[in-house]
Amino acid sequence: xxxxxxxxGPLLEVKGLRTQFFxxxxxxxxxxxxxxxxxxxxxxxxxGESGCGKSITSLSxxxxxxxxxxxxxxxxxxxxxxxxxxxxxxxRDVRGDQxxxxxxxxxxxxxPVYTCGDQIAEAVQQHTAxxxxxxxxxxxxxxxxxxIPDAKRRATEHPHQLSGGMRQxxxxxxxxxxxxxxxIADEPTTALDVTIQAQILEVMRxxxxxxxxxxxxxxxxxxxxxxxxxxxxxxYAGKVVERADVRTVFGSPHHPYTKGLxxxxxxxxERVERLEVIKGTVPSPLNLPSGCLFKRRCPYRMRVCDTxxxxxxxxxGHFSRCWLTPAGEPPDVGADAEGPEAExxxxxxxxxxx
Amino acid sequence: xxxxxxxxxxxxxxxxxxxxxxxAGGVTSGGQTSAQxxxxxxxxxxGPLLEVNDLVKHFDIRGxxxxxxxxxxxxxxxxxxxxxNExxxxxxxGESGCGKTTLGKVxxxxxxxxxxxxxxxxxxxFDLKARELKAxxxxxxxxxxxxxxxxxxxxxxxxxxxxxxxxxxxxxxxxRESAVRDLLKRVGLNQQxxxxxxxxxxxxxxxxxxxxxxxxxxxxxxxxxxPVSALDVSIQSQVLNLLSDLQDEFxxxxxxxxxxxxxxxxxxxxxxxxxxxxxxxxxxxxxxxRSPAHPYTKALLSAIPVPxxxxxxxxxxxxxxLPSPANPPSGCRFHTRCPMAQEIxxxxxxxxxxxxxxxxxxxxxAEEVTPLEVRRPVAGPA
Numbered sequence: 001x002x003x004x005x006x007x008x009g010p011l012l013e014v015k016g017l018r019t020q021f022f023x024x025x026x027x028x029x030x031x032x033x034x035x036x037x038x039x040x041x042x043x044x045x046x047x048g049e050s051g052c053g054k055s056i057t058s059l060s061x062x063x064x065x066x067x068x069x070x071x072x073x074x075x076x077x078x079x080x081x082x083x084x085x086x087x088x089x090x091x092r093d094v095r096g097d098q099x100x101x102x103x104x105x106x107x108x109x110x111x112p113v114y115t116c117g118d119q120i121a122e123a124v125q126q127h128t129a130x131x132x133x134x135x136x137x138x139x140x141x142x143x144x145x146x147x148i149p150d151a152k153r154r155a156t157e158h159p160h161q162l163s164g165g166m167r168q169x170x171x172x173x174x175x176x177x178x179x180x181x182x183x184i185a186d187e188p189t190t191a192l193d194v195t196i197q198a199q200i201l202e203v204m205r206x207x208x209x210x211x212x213x214x215x216x217x218x219x220x221x222x223x224x225x226x227x228x229x230x231x232x233x234x235x236y237a238g239k240v241v242e243r244a245d246v247r248t249v250f251g252s253p254h255h256p257y258t259k260g261l262x263x264x265x266x267x268x269x270e271r272v273e274r275l276e277v278i279k280g281t282v283p284s285p286l287n288l289p290s291g292c293l294f295k296r297r298c299p300y301r302m303r304v305c306d307t308x309x310x311x312x313x314x315x316x317g318h319f320s321r322c323w324l325t326p327a328g329e330p331p332d333v334g335a336d337a338e339g340p341e342a343e344x345x346x347x348x349x350x351x352x353x354x
Numbered sequence: 355x356x357x358x359x360x361x362x363x364x365x366x367x368x369x370x371x372x373x374x375x376x377x378a379g380g381v382t383s384g385g386q387t388s389a390q391x392x393x394x395x396x397x398x399x400x401g402p403l404l405e406v407n408d409l410v411k412h413f414d415i416r417g418x419x420x421x422x423x424x425x426x427x428x429x430x431x432x433x434x435x436x437x438x439n440e441x442x443x444x445x446x447x448g449e450s451g452c453g454k455t456t457l458g459k460v461x462x463x464x465x466x467x468x469x470x471x472x473x474x475x476x477x478x479x480f481d482l483k484a485r486e487l488k489a490x491x492x493x494x495x496x497x498x499x500x501x502x503x504x505x506x507x508x509x510x511x512x513x514x515x516x517x518x519x520x521x522x523x524x525x526x527x528x529x530r531e532s533a534v535r536d537l538l539k540r541v542g543l544n545q546q547x548x549x550x551x552x553x554x555x556x557x558x559x560x561x562x563x564x565x566x567x568x569x570x571x572x573x574x575x576x577x578x579x580x581p582v583s584a585l586d587v588s589i590q591s592q593v594l595n596l597l598s599d600l601q602d603e604f605x606x607x608x609x610x611x612x613x614x615x616x617x618x619x620x621x622x623x624x625x626x627x628x629x630x631x632x633x634x635x636x637x638x639x640x641x642x643x644r645s646p647a648h649p650y651t652k653a654l655l656s657a658i659p660v661p662x663x664x665x666x667x668x669x670x671x672x673x674x675x676l677p678s679p680a681n682p683p684s685g686c687r688f689h690t691r692c693p694m695a696q697e698i699x700x701x702x703x704x705x706x707x708x709x710x711x712x713x714x715x716x717x718x719x720a721e722e723v724t725p726l727e728v729r730r731p732v733a734g735p736a
Contacts, residue, residue, distance in 0.1 A: 163676075195449060195654065195657045220586065226660065261587055261588060265661060271620075281558060
C-alpha cells in the first residue's frame with residue numbers, strides 16, 4: 001500500500017507485450033504487441049475465444065511463462081516498477097503480495113494433501129511476519145469473508161471435501177489473504193454453475209469495493225464482463241482488436257469481430273429466429289493470415305485488409321484495430337489500397353495507445 | 355409421490371388458475387403457444403411423440419467389506435413426467451447434478467430405469483425385445499456434449515458417420531460412402547474430409563461430425579445433451595443454427611438438454627427446469643422467461659449475466675450449494691435455498707400442477723412468484 005501512495009498513475013501498465021512460444025512446428029505469437037492499463041480499484045475485462053492469448057497475457061504479467069515460451073518484448077509496469085526487469089526474488093514478493101491470481105479449475109490449483117486453512121495460512125506467512133497461530137486465524141477470517149459458512153470447521157477440511165463453488169471461494173480467500181492491489185482472475189467462474197457463479201461474482205464485487213482492489217478479469221463470457229468490468233479489452237489471435245469502456249464496447253462496438261461476437265450469443269430477453277454467425281474458425285497460430293488476422297471471417301473484408309490494419313482511436317478512449325473509419329466507412333486511402341501506400345496510411349492512422 | 359402428468363396441452367386453459375395478478379388466463383398476452391410455434395416451424399404437431407411417465411432412476415451406493423451392501427441411493431431422476439410433441443423442441447435446463455443427463459440416457463435406453471415408463475410413438479421403450487429395440491434406435495439418436503470424447507479416434511469420419519448405416523443393413527460400401535458424403539455436406543463439412551480422423555478437426559467441426567452421425571439413419575427424435583457447451587462463442591451459434599435448420603429440413607423432434615438457459619430458450623418450444631431429480635417448472639419458453647412460476651427458475655434467470663451493461667436486474671443470490679441427491683431435503687427439495695420458503699415447504703412436497711394455460715410449477719406459492727425486475731437506468735452508451 002505504501003507503493004500505491006508513491007506512484008501516481010495507473011496501477012498496472014502493459015506496453016507492447018509480446019510473448020512467443022518456440023515450438024518444433026514454428027514460433028507461436030501467443031501475445032503480439034498487447035498494450036493496456038488498469039487503474040487503482042478498476043476492473044478490466046479481457047475477452048476472447050480459446051487461443052486468443054488472454055490467459056498467456058495474464059501469466060506474462062505474473063511472469064509465469066515457462067519454456068518453450070518467452071516474453072520477448074514489452075514492459076509490464078506495476079506501480080511504475082518494471083516487473084520484467086526484476087530479479088526472481090523480488091518477483092516472488094510481487095506475486096501474492098501485490099498481485100494475486102485465481103484460476104479456472106480450483107481443484108487442480110489447490111494441494112489435495114493439505115487442509116484449506118493450512119494452504120491459506122502458508123500464503124499469509126510467506127508474505128507477512130506473523131506467527132503460525134496468527135496466520136491460521138487470518139485464514140479462518142478470510143474464509144469467513146468470502147462467505148464460507150462454518151469457516152472454522154471448513155479450514156480444517158481438505159479440498160476434496162468441498163464443492164466446486166466452495167473451492168473457488170478458498171482460492172479467492174487465499175488470493176486475497178495478503179491484501180493485493182491487483183487480482184488476476186482467469187475464468188474464475190467458468191467451471192461453476194450459474195447460481196454458484198452469481199455467488200462468486202457477488203463476493204468479488206464486495207471485496208473489490210471494500211479493499212479498493214483492481215481486478216483483471218479474463219473470461220469468454222460476455223455476460224460476466226458486462227456485469228463486472230469498467231473497461232474491456234477484446235483479443236483475437238494474440239492481438240487487442242478493440243478496447244474501450246464497457247458501455248461503449250457493448251453499446252457501440254467498432255470492430256467487426258466484437259460486433260459479431262455480441263450478435264452471435266443467444267439472449268434471454270429477446271427471441272430471434274436465427275442467430276448471427278461469425279463464419280469460419282479462428283486461424284491456426286502457426287498459420288496466421290497476412291494483414292488483418294480477422295479478414296477471412298469478416299463480413300466487411302476489403303482489398304486493403306491484406307495490409308495490417310491501423311490501431312485507431314475511433315472515439316476518445318475507444319481503440320479499434322480495423323481499417324474502417326470511425327463511422328464504419330472504407331478508409332480514405334481507398335478500399336483497394338495495397339503495398340507501401342496502405343502501410344503508410346496504417347501508420348498515419350495508428351495512435352500510440354495510452 | 356403423486357406427480358401430475360406434465361402434458362402441457364397448450365389449449366387446456368379451462369382448469370388453469372390465473373397465475374399472479376398480471377398474466378391472467380395463463381395463455382399470455384402476445385405470446386404464441388407452443389402448438390402455434392410448432393405449426394409455424396413446419397412440424398406436424400400431431401401430439402406426443404415421446405411420453406415419459408413417472409420415471410425414476412436411482413444409482414445404488416454400495417460399500418461395506420465386500421462392496422456389495424447397499425448404503426443408499428443417489429436419486430438422480432426421481433419421478434419425472436413429461437411429453438415431447440412431434441416437431442417441437444423440449445428444452446431441459448438445470449445445474450450440474452440435477453439429473454438432466456441421466457434422464458436423457460434413460461430415455462435413450464442407455465441406462466435401465468429403476469421404475470416408470472417411457473413410450474415412443476405409443477410403444478413402451480422398456481418392453482421392447484432386442485430386435486424391436488434395434489428398430490427403435492433408428493428413430494432415436496443422440497448428440498453428446500464433448501466432441502473430443504464422443505468420437506472414436508481410431509475411426510475415420512466416414513466410418514464414424516457410416517457405422518449406423520452399416521449396422522442397419524446398408525452393406526454396399528460405395529452406397530454408404532455416397533450417403534456419408536451427402537451427410538457431411540449437409541452439416542457443413544467438406545466432403546473431401548471423409549477419410550480424415552477426428553483429431554484433424556476443430557471442436558466445432560467435430561460436433562458437426564457427431565450431428566452427421568446422429569442424422570445418418572434419418573431419425574425422428576434426437577436427444578441433444580449439451581451439444582454446444584464445449585464450444586467457443588462464435589462456433590456455438592453456428593452449431594445452434596445448424597440444429598435448427600436440420601430440424602426444419604428433416605422434421606426432427608429434439609430433447610435439448612443444457613445448463614445454459616439462454617441457449618435452451620433460443621432453441622426450445624417448451625422448457626422444463628430440473629432441480630435435484632425433479633422437474634420443478636415446465637412451460638412455453640417465452641412464458642418461462644416472462645413470468646416464471648417457481649422461485650428456482652426466477653433465481654436461475656437472475657443469475658445469468660446479461661451481455662448488456664446498461665441493464666440492472668433484480669439480483670437473487672441463492673444461499674449455499676445444491677444438496678446431495680443421495681439425501682435430498684424433505685418436503686420441497688428447494689426449500690433449503692428458497693427465498694420464499696415457509697413452514698409447509700419443509701414438510702409437504704408440492705406437486706407439479708397447472709398454474710394456468712399449461713404452465714406447470716411445483717411450488718406451493720407459484721401464484722406469488724413475481725416476474726424478474728429489469729431496469730434500464732441509462733439508455734444507450736455513455
